[in-house]
Each structure stands twice: as structure tokens, then as C-alpha cells.
Amino acid sequence: GNSVTQMEGPVTLSEEAFLTINCTYTATGYPSLFWYVQYPGEGLQLLLKATKADDKGSNKGFEATYRKETTSFHLEKGSVQVSDSAVYFCALISNFGNEKLTFGTGTRLTIIP
Amino acid sequence: EAGVAQSPRYKIIEKRQSVAFWCNPISGHATLYWYQQILGQGPKLLIQFQNNGVVDDSQLPKDRFSAERLKGVDSTLKIQPAKLEDSAVYLCASSLGQGIAEAFFGQGTRLTVV
Numbered sequence: 001g002n003s004v005t006q007m008e009g010p011v012t013l014s015e016e017a018f019l020t021i022n023c024t025y026t027a028t029g030y031p032s033l034f035w036y037v038q039y040p041g042e043g044l045q046l047l048l049k050a051t052k053a054d055d056k057g058s059n060k061g062f063e064a065t066y067r068k069e070t071t072s073f074h075l076e077k078g079s080v081q082v083s084d085s086a087v088y089f090c091a092l093i094s095n096f097g098n099e100k101l102t103f104g105t106g107t108r109l110t111i112i113p
Numbered sequence: 114e115a116g117v118a119q120s121p122r123y124k125i126i127e128k129r130q131s132v133a134f135w136c137n138p139i140s141g142h143a144t145l146y147w148y149q150q151i152l153g154q155g156p157k158l159l160i161q162f163q164n165n166g167v168v169d170d171s172q173l174p175k176d177r178f179s180a181e182r183l184k185g186v187d188s189t190l191k192i193q194p195a196k197l198e199d200s201a202v203y204l205c206a207s208s209l210g211q212g213i214a215e216a217f218f219g220q221g222t223r224l225t226v227v
Contacts, residue, residue, distance in 0.1 A: 034215060044156070044204065044218040089155055093216075100169055101146060101206070101216050103155040 002027045006090050006104035013080055013111055021075040021107050023064075023090035031092040033057075033066055033073040036103075038087045047075075047088070082111045115139065117219035119205050125225045131193035134222045138186070138207030144168075145182055146216060147190050148204040156204055162188065163210065195226045 007022040025031065035047040035057070048057030053068035062077045073090060090104040118137040126132050138145050143164050148156035159178065161169040164185040173180070177196070182188040192199055202223050206216040 036218075043220045044206075046215045046217075049215055093214075099144065099210060100158060100161060101208075102158070103148075105155040 002031070002092060002094050002100065002102045004090050004092055004102055004104035006107050008105075008107070010108040010110060013109070015082055015111055015113050016079045017111075019075070019077040019080045019084075019109070021088055021090075021109070023073045023075065023104060025071050025073065025090075025092050027071075027092055027094045029095050030068075031094045033064070034091045034093070035062070035064055035073070035075050036089040036091055038089065038106075040086070044089070080109075080111050082113055085109055085111050117205055117207055117217050119203075119219035119222055121222055122220060123223050123225075125227060126195055128197055128226050129194040131191065132195055132224065133189050133191045134203050134205075134224075136188045136190070136205030136219060138188070138205070139217055142207035142209055142217075143185070144208045144210040144214075144216075145188050146204075146206040146208075147180055147188070148206065150202045150204055150221070152201070159190070192224075195224075197226050200224055200226045 003026045005024050032051045034049045036044045037047045048059040050057040050066035056065045064073050064075045087106045087108045089106045120135050145162040147159045150156045159173045160180045162182040165182045180190045202221040204221045206218045208214045208216040
């Protein structure tokens with residue numbers, strides 16, 4: 001079945017540091033890939049997405065590139081801010097079968113001033 | 114555009130009691146998901162509807178959990194009887210489907226079973 005493996009947290013960085021959160025996937029067919037973010041006390045919201053190989057999703061300074069050859073969708077940001085502190089979830093929807101939305105376990109990110 | 118609406122936001126019940134959650138998806142969204150998110154873990158899919166039909170309920174504990182989606186719009190998730198390990202946030206999400214559309218999430222219902 002489909003699965004998503006995320007870098008385990010928690011991750012703690014200083015403000016303005018470079019961020020990478022690794023995500024790899026296993027899926028049938030050609031999935032769409034997503035990063036969702038959950039800020040403290042809030043619901044899940046979509047951060048960015050990519051629907052085909054070599055697509056780059058970007059939003060709020062975050063980027064992730066759909067790499068079919070390495071089945072990866074790593075999240076990056078060049079300079080993090082305290083307001084980026086949240087839990088980040090990598091997810092996929094397969095276009096083969098029932099289009100189930102599958103999540104990774106999440107990575108808690110804390111940015112210190 | 115209105116988002117996914119869920120109610121109640123919070124619920125505290127004793128074990129062996131029953132509880133029901135309600136979800137109103139975004140208008141026109143054919144796919145509706147119910148997820149269980151236990152503290153510190155990623156969301157786990159309980160059930161997925163396509164219109165009013167069940168697409169996937171393989172991880173739904175059917176001896177105690179049930180869900181329905183009336184007329185392909187609103188949905189309810191019920192737990193009867195509740196156990197302590199059911200304490201979690203229950204998330205409802207909807208999407209257009211079609212394999213590439215993003216899912217939009219409601220605020221969730223935080224259930225505490227004591």
C-alpha cells in the first residue's frame with residue numbers, strides 16, 4: 001500500500017537557519033504530493049503541493065520538489081522565522097485506486113530567537 | 114468560500130458512553146474523509162466517502178465506530194461505546210477528488226474519554 005516516511009523530530013533551529021525536512025514515499029501510480037502544516041492550536045492547512053514529477057511547490061518561502069527518481073519530496077526553507085514553529089506533515093494522494101490521502105507521522109519544528 | 118465545518122469543537126465523555134461528531138464539507142466536494150489524530154501522531158484515516166458511498170473503511174473499528182454520509186453531503190461519525198484510547202482529535206476533510214485535488218480540513222473535534 002501507499003506510505004509516507006518523514007524525518008523524525010523534533011527539530012529545533014535558530015532563527016534565520018536553513019531548514020530541510022526529509023520526506024520519502026511509496027505509492028502505486030503517480031501520486032500527488034503535499035506538505036500540510038499545523039500551527040499550535042489550529043487545524044491542518046495545506047502549505048504546498050506538486051502533482052507531477054519535477055514540479056516544485058512553493059509557499060511562504062517554503063519549497064519542495066517532486067523527485068520521482070528518488071521518490072522524495074523534501075521540504076526546504078532558506079531562512080526560518082519563529083512564526084514557522086509548527087508540526088509539518090508530508091502526504092500523498094495516489095491517482096490509482098481509491099485516491100486515499102495518506103500522511104506521514106509529522107515533524108515538530110521549533111524555531112528559537 | 115466557506116470551509117469545512119465540524120461540531121462540536123470539544124467533547125468530554127465517560128468510557129462506555131456514546132458520542133457523535135458532525136461534518137459539513139465544502140459545497141461540491143465529492144470526497145469526504147474522517148481522520149483520527151492521537152496526540153503526537155499523524156492523522157490516521159478512519160473512513161473515506163466518495164459522494165455517499167464508502168471507498169475505504171479498512172481502519173475503522175467497526176465494532177464501535179460507524180459513519181454515514183447522508184445524500185452525499187453532511188456526514189456523522191459515531192463511537193459507541195467509547196474507550197479511553199479513543200481520546201484524540203477527529204478531523205473531517207473534503208476534496209474535489211479526481212486524484213490531484215488538495216483536501217481541506219475542518220478545525221477538528223477534540224474528544225477526551227475519562
